[in-house]
């Protein structure tokens with residue numbers, strides 16, 4: 001947002017870690033939607049601004065009776081596969097499902113959604129490690145909100161940054177998998193604290209991995225006062241009905 005504003009003033013000023021300023025913003029502009037901009041003063045709390053936009057997104061989605069889920073999680077945890085599995089189960093029950101695919105670059109997840117028959121919008125952040133409410137607002141502008149009941153927003157794979165940027169969804173879930181080790185909850189407490197539902201995916205691989213699932217359950221229960229870590233396999237479908245129930249989608 002700031003980038004666009006500065007460009008229009010002809011004074012691109014994006015501080016780099018070195019303290020220098022990035023002069024060529026063509027890469028950023030190429031990936032970011034620029035059809036509407038928001039000006040944020042330097043003193044404005046960016047996170048507060050995001051929360052305000054998120055509230056607008058939530059109000060908009062709820063006004064169309066769309067139940068929305070922000071799917072956060074680590075790279076390779078199976079977010080896309082889990083969304084496809086949930087969407088297929090829901091569509092089999094007559095629900096209409098759509099998705100937003102959030103990635104740094106590319107159309108890989110977007111293509112998977114489309115091939116699964118899920119209407120989808122691709123959202124590339126260009127370089128950011130998370131989606132934000134502003135980007136989602138643009139994506140919603142291009143969607144027919146009256147044509148679906150459930151919206152899954154797949155966030156950029158990351159267990160740190162997305163936690164600070166709610167998108168304006170009814171629920172936020174975080175997905176990890178057994179392949180990442182049994183210390184994921186302990187290492188990334190904030191995203192588990194900032195989400196409503198936690199999922200341990202790929203449980204079909206438990207038998208071939210040396211992973212302490214009980215530790216993951218214990219760590220989550222300690223963080224979230226007896227919170228239940230939902231065990232799923234997007235591949236076999238095991239645990240998915242219980243997860244959908246936890247999301248209020250059963």
Ligand code: MG
Pocket residue numbers: 078079080081109154
């Ligand atoms: Mg994915």
